[in-house]
Amino acid sequence: xxxxxxxxxxxxxxxxxxxxxxxxxxxxxxxxxxxxxxxxxxxxxxxxxxxxxxxxxxxxxxxxxxxxxxxxxxxxxxxxxxxxxxxxxxxxxxxxxxxxxxxxxxxxxxxxxxxxxxxxxxxxxxxxxxxxxxxxxxxxxxxxxxxxxxxxxxxxxxxxxxxxxxxxxxxxxxxxxxxxxxxxxxxxxxxxxxxxxxxxxxxxxxxxxxxxxxxxxxxxxxxxxxxxxxxxxxxxxxxxxxxxxxxxxxxxxxxxxxxxxxxxxxxxxxxxxxxxxxxxxxxxxxxxxxxxxxxxxxxxxxxxxxxxxxxxxxxxxxxxxxxxxxxxxxxxxxxxxxxxxxxxxxxxxxxxxxxxx
Amino acid sequence: xxxxxxxxxxxxxxxxxxxxxxxxxxxxxxxxxxxxxxxxxxxxxxxxxxxxxxxxxxxxxxxxxxxxxxxxxxxxxxxxxxxxxxxxxxxxxxxxxxxxxxxxxxxxxxxxxxxxxxxxxxxxxxxxxxxxxxxxxxxxxxxxxxxxxxxxxxxxxxxxxxxxxxxxxxxxxxxxxxxxxxxxxxxxxxxxxxxxxxxxxxxxxxxxxxxxxxxxxxxxxxxxxxxxxxxxxxxxxxxxxxxxxxxxxxxxxxxxxxxxxxxxxxxxxxxxxxxxxxxxxxxxxxxxxxxxxxxxxxxxxxxxxxxxxxxxxxxxxxxxxxxxxxxxxxxxxxxxxxxx
Numbered sequence: 001x002x003x004x005x006x007x008x009x010x011x012x013x014x015x016x017x018x019x020x021x022x023x024x025x026x027x028x029x030x031x032x033x034x035x036x037x038x039x040x041x042x043x044x045x046x047x048x049x050x051x052x053x054x055x056x057x058x059x060x061x062x063x064x065x066x067x068x069x070x071x072x073x074x075x076x077x078x079x080x081x082x083x084x085x086x087x088x089x090x091x092x093x094x095x096x097x098x099x100x101x102x103x104x105x106x107x108x109x110x111x112x113x114x115x116x117x118x119x120x121x122x123x124x125x126x127x128x129x130x131x132x133x134x135x136x137x138x139x140x141x142x143x144x145x146x147x148x149x150x151x152x153x154x155x156x157x158x159x160x161x162x163x164x165x166x167x168x169x170x171x172x173x174x175x176x177x178x179x180x181x182x183x184x185x186x187x188x189x190x191x192x193x194x195x196x197x198x199x200x201x202x203x204x205x206x207x208x209x210x211x212x213x214x215x216x217x218x219x220x221x222x223x224x225x226x227x228x229x230x231x232x233x234x235x236x237x238x239x240x241x242x243x244x245x246x247x248x249x250x251x252x253x254x255x256x257x258x259x260x261x262x263x264x265x266x267x268x269x270x271x272x273x274x275x276x277x278x279x280x281x282x283x284x285x286x287x288x289x290x291x292x293x294x295x296x297x298x299x300x301x302x303x304x305x306x307x308x309x310x311x312x313x314x315x316x317x318x319x320x321x322x323x324x325x326x327x328x329x330x331x332x333x334x335x336x337x338x339x340x341x342x343x344x345x346x347x348x349x350x351x352x353x354x355x356x357x
Numbered sequence: 358x359x360x361x362x363x364x365x366x367x368x369x370x371x372x373x374x375x376x377x378x379x380x381x382x383x384x385x386x387x388x389x390x391x392x393x394x395x396x397x398x399x400x401x402x403x404x405x406x407x408x409x410x411x412x413x414x415x416x417x418x419x420x421x422x423x424x425x426x427x428x429x430x431x432x433x434x435x436x437x438x439x440x441x442x443x444x445x446x447x448x449x450x451x452x453x454x455x456x457x458x459x460x461x462x463x464x465x466x467x468x469x470x471x472x473x474x475x476x477x478x479x480x481x482x483x484x485x486x487x488x489x490x491x492x493x494x495x496x497x498x499x500x501x502x503x504x505x506x507x508x509x510x511x512x513x514x515x516x517x518x519x520x521x522x523x524x525x526x527x528x529x530x531x532x533x534x535x536x537x538x539x540x541x542x543x544x545x546x547x548x549x550x551x552x553x554x555x556x557x558x559x560x561x562x563x564x565x566x567x568x569x570x571x572x573x574x575x576x577x578x579x580x581x582x583x584x585x586x587x588x589x590x591x592x593x594x595x596x597x598x599x600x601x602x603x604x605x606x607x608x609x610x611x612x613x614x615x616x617x618x619x620x621x622x623x624x625x626x627x628x629x630x631x632x633x634x635x636x637x638x639x640x641x642x643x644x645x646x647x648x649x650x651x652x653x654x655x656x657x658x659x660x661x662x663x664x665x666x667x668x669x670x671x672x673x674x675x676x677x678x679x680x681x682x683x684x685x686x687x688x689x690x691x692x693x694x695x696x697x
Binding site: 045047048049079080081083084087088091265266267268269270271272274298299300301302304305306307308309312325 | 406407409410411435437444447448450451453454455458459466468593596646649650651652653654655657658662
C-alpha cells in the first residue's frame with residue numbers, strides 16, 4: 001500500500017512525517033501548480049468548489065508516481081460541501097479510470113482508527129505516540145516560523161531576507177526528514193532568522209487575513225498572498241491555521257465565545273469558517289488593524305453567506321476590506337493589481353488614522 | 358398588525374407557508390404573502406444580493422424587498438434541523454441575518470430545530486409574542502396542521518393521478534422552492550405537458566412511512582468509514598435533509614420503473630394494449646438546479662449516477678436570472694425527441 005494525500009501548503013511535510021512515522025509507505029504530493037490545477041478541474045464537476053479540483057490535481061500526479069491509496073479527511077463538524085469531498089473525489093477518480101481507493105479519515109472514532117493502523121503496520125504504541133509528537137512539534141514550529149516571517153517581512157532591511165530563510169527550511173525539510181536531521185534544520189533556520197536585519201521603529205500597517213481555511217493557509221493557491229502583502233509593507237496577521245482548526249475541534253467553548261462576539265451580526269453558525277470570519281474581522285477592528293483581506297474559493301457556501309455581513313462591518317467601521325474569490329480561471333497578475341490598489345487604500349487609511357490622533 | 362411572509366425558499370419547505378399563514382390568521386393577525394415571483398422581484402433580489410450567492414437566495418431577497426414597507430414585521434424563521442436531525446442548507450441558517458442587512462422592517466426569526474422541539478412547541482412560543490390567549494393559539498396551530506395534512510393529501514393524489522395517466526412520464530428532480538415556483542422553473546410543467554409528457558414532481562413521491570421509526574432505531578448513528586466504503590450504497594451518509602429525501606425518492610421511482618419495464622416484456626406478446634403496470638415506466642428524468650447552488654453540486658453527482666446506471670435519459674438544467682425561456686424550450690424539445 002502506497003499512500004498519498006492532498007497537498008496543503010506548508011503543512012505537507014508535517015503530514016508526510018506523521019504518516020511515515022506511522023509506518024506507511026508515503027508518496028508525498030507534488031507541489032500544486034497551474035498544470036495540476038488545470039488537470040484537476042478537467043476531471044472534477046464544474047460547479048464544485050475550487051479546493052476539490054486542486055486536490056484531484058494533486059492525486060493525479062501522485063497516482064502516476066505509483067500511489068494506490070489516498071487519505072482524505074472528512075470533517076464531521078462541518079456543514080459545507082467539504083463533507084462530501086472524499087466520496088466525490090472517489091467518483092471522479094473512478095470515472096477517470098484510476099483504481100485508487102480513497103480512505104476517509106474522519107474524526108468520529110480516532111482511537112479505533114489508530115488501532116487499525118497499528119494492526120496493519122505492526123507498530124507499537126510508543127511509535128504511534130512518537131509519530132504524533134514529531135508531527136505536532138513540526139506543525140508548531142512551522143506555524144511559529146510563518147508568524148515570525150510575517151513579522152519580519154515589512155521590517156527587513158533588504159527585501160526577501162526573511163523569505164529566503166523560509167524557503168531554506170522548506171527546501172531542505174525533505175532531505176532532513178530522510179536523514180533524521182530535523183532538529184539540526186530547525187536550529188539552523190532559527191539562527192538564520194536571527195541574522196535578518198530589521199529597521200527598528202518603522203511605522204507598520206497591520207492587515208488581517210481571513211476566509212476559507214484552505215485558501216488562507218495554502219500559499220500556492222492564494223498566490224503567496226502573505227508574502228505579497230508583507231513585501232508591500234504590511235504586517236500580516238492570520239488566525240486560521242491547522243492548530244486553530246484542531247483547537248476549535250477539541251474545545252467547543254471557543255466557538256461559544258466567538259458566537260457571543262458576532263451575535264449582533266450573525267446568530268448562528270453557517271458552516272465552514274463563516275462565523276469565524278465575522279469574528280476575526282470584529283477582532284481586527286478591535287485591535288485597530290488597517291485592513292482586512294477576505295479570501296475564498298468561488299461560490300464557497302459559508303463565506304459567500306457571510307460576505308454581506310463583512311461588507312456591512314467594513315462600511316460601519318470604515319476599515320479597508322478586500323474580498324478575493326479565486327478559482328482555476330484566476331490569473332496571478334489580476335490578483336497582484338488588486339493587492340497593489342488595496343495596499344494604497346490601506347496606506348491612506350493608516351496615515352489618516354495617525355493624523356487624527 | 359400585519360406579518361409578511363416571503364413566497365420563496367422556506368415558504369415551500371416544511372411546515373410550509375400555508376401553515377404559517379393560517380397560524381397567524383388564526384391568532385387574529387393580518388398576513389401578507391409576497392406575490393408570485395416576477396421579473397421585478399428577481400431583478401431587485403439579484404441587485405441587493407452578493408453576486409456569487411445562489412439564484413434561489415437572490416429570489417428570496419427579492420421577495421423580502423417586495424414586502425419592505427408594506428408590513429409591520431417579516432417572518433423569516435431560522436431553519437436548522439428536521440425531525441431526523443438532518444440539517445437544512447447552511448444558507449437557511451443565516452437568511453434572517455442577511456435580510457436584516459437590506460431592510461428596515463423588524464424580522465421575526467424563531468429558531469426552528471425539529472430535532473429538539475416539535476412544531477407545536479415552536480408555534481406556541483411564537484404565538485405568545487402576539488396573543489395572550491393560549492386556547493386561541495392552540496386552535497390556530499390545529500388549523501395550520503390541517504392545512505399541512507391537506508397539502509400532503511393533495512400531493513399524494515396528484516402523484517397517483519399522474520402515474521395512472523397514459524402519457525409518458527418524466528420525473529423532475531429539484532428542491533420544492535424551484536419545483537413550485539413557476540417563474541423560477543420557467544413554467545416547465547406546462548411546456549412538457551404541451552409536448553405530450555406527464556411531469557412528476559420528485560416531491561410528490563411518498564417517502565417511507567416508517568422513517569421516523571428508523572431514526573429512533575439508530576439510523577443516524579455515525580457510520581465508520583469502512584461501513585460506508587464496503588456498503589455498496591449509491592449515495593453517501595447524508596447530513597442534509599434534502600439529500601436524504603431526494604435520493605430515497607429517486608431510488609423509489611427507479612424501482613417502480615424497473616418493475617414496470619419487466620412487466621412489459623412479459624406481457625408484450627399477448628396483449629396489444631399496455632398493461633396497467635407498464636404505464637408506470639419512467640421515460641426520462643430532469644434535474645433543475647439554481648445557479649451556484651452548492652448543495653446541488655453534490656446532489657447532482659449522485660442523482661445523475663443513479664439514473665444513468667439504469668439507462669434512464671437524464672437532463673440537467675441550470676437556471677439563473679438570465680435564463681431565457683426560448684433556450685429552455687429548445688432543450689426540452691430535443692430531450693423529448695431522444696425519449697421517443
